[in-house]
Amino acid sequence: MTNPITTLQARFFQELKSSILPYASLVDEIAELLQVSMDSAYRRIRGEKLLDFEELKIICHRFNISVDRFFSTTSNAILFHGSLNSYDENAFGKWMEDVLAQLNLVNSFSNKHVYFLVKDMPPFHHYYHPLLAGFKFFFWKKSILYNESLKNEKFSASKNFFAPYQDLTQKILRVYNKVPTSEIWNEEGLNTTLRQIEVYHDMGLIDHPETTVQLYQCLLEVIDHLEKMAETGRKSMLGHSPSEESAEYRLYLNEIVLGDNTFMAEIGENKITYLNHSVLYFVGSTDQRFNEGMFKNLENLMKKSTLISGIGEKERKQFFNKLRKKVQAKAALVQSEV
Incomplete structure (x- = not known):
């Protein structure tokens, strides 16, 4: 027996x-x-x-x-694992290293795919432009992680807040660009970054109005790049065409549902779901029942969304033009102050 x-x-x-x-x-x-x-x-x-x-x-x-x-139990408990938010000066570097480790894990499987239900523009896309990435790093460290060293600092292009994380950022982008990805967007996807730039400008936490305008210009360049990736259906670095290693990039437009930054990865025969908490951090679950339910939800959302990568040229142009108009309107207000 x-x-x-x-x-x-x-x-x-x-x-x-x-x-x-x-x-x-x-x-x-x-x-x-x-x-x-x-x-x-x-x-x-x-x-x-x-x-x-x-x-x-x-x-x-x-x-x-x-x-x-x-164990064969009827419990409805779902187990998650992940890091809690930390407020020490090295917390952001550790967070970046954890992001890279998770992407390397996903990329190590031959059968892999990432799904992103977007509320805010995924952090990877900010990394395409050094100045924009530097601003996001500064904002996260100052206003989310409360780094004491930045207490009296203003954001300045000349201080290059991107430099300490340049190597990590490039590694993250190289791995991310090798992982096939599906993103579900709507027009609200830029609002968080736009609001962060606007608030810091209004609070005098950006050194000069010209720097604020530069940030908006960087955002416009990233939008142009995302549109090119959506057009080709392949990932690439800013200013470059897709390479042989470039992964598939699928972009869906959903005009009804506002995402919640859910991040799901298919790795081999398994799935893992990451849920956002404390603004920056994620907790993950490999619970099979939970992941199958989440995946069905994502599938349904994609079926009710419009695929605008590779096809859907009219819808794609309309979507990205709306994003540009949002940024251009913010930039025009600042330029009127100069």
Whole structure:
């Protein structure tokens, strides 16, 4: 007779295998982690030797997983993992490194796709332009993470707030451009960034009106770039055409639903959903039932949206022209002050 505990343990390791990098060896990982022989690691993976509670704790902690989903329960609880907001001076750099790690994980799978239900323009798109990226970094660090070092600072193009994160930013963009992506937008997608620039300008937290105008110009250049990516249906760096490594870029327009910055990734046979919290941070869940429900919701939204990448030239031009008019109207107000 099959031992149900043995079967459960074997299933646990099978699920675990699908969550590690494709080129990694599960038996090597377990042997090193538990400090046992390869043979002993194999016997645990096959369910021939039961894990004790301490070993189970070590494995779950190392791979950031929970055993809850392996038990047949009727609980409606959904497990999430992620980072809490931190207010130390190094918090933003750590956040950037975590973004890169998550993108590298997604990119490590041959079968991969990212879905973004946009409320605010995805952070990656701000990175295309150094000055705009520098402003967003400054804003996040000053007004969200409350970095003490920026307490009395104003944003200035000459101070280059982008420089400390230039290498990380380029790495993030290179990986992001290799991952096929579907984004669901509406016309509100620029409002948050526009409002941040406007508020900082009105509060005197941007050094000169000319700098504010430059930021709006950067935003217009990013809009032009997004339109080109939507036209070709492929990702690329600002000012460049798609390369052989450029991933598919699908852009949907939904005029009814305002997104919530939900980020879902298909990795291999599994899915993971990231939900936004504390403005910058995300928590993720690999819960199968939850992810299937979220994916069906995204599918339904895409069916009720207009695909404007690759096709839908009229709708695409109308959409991007509306975005430009929003930015141009803000820029004109500032230019009248100069």
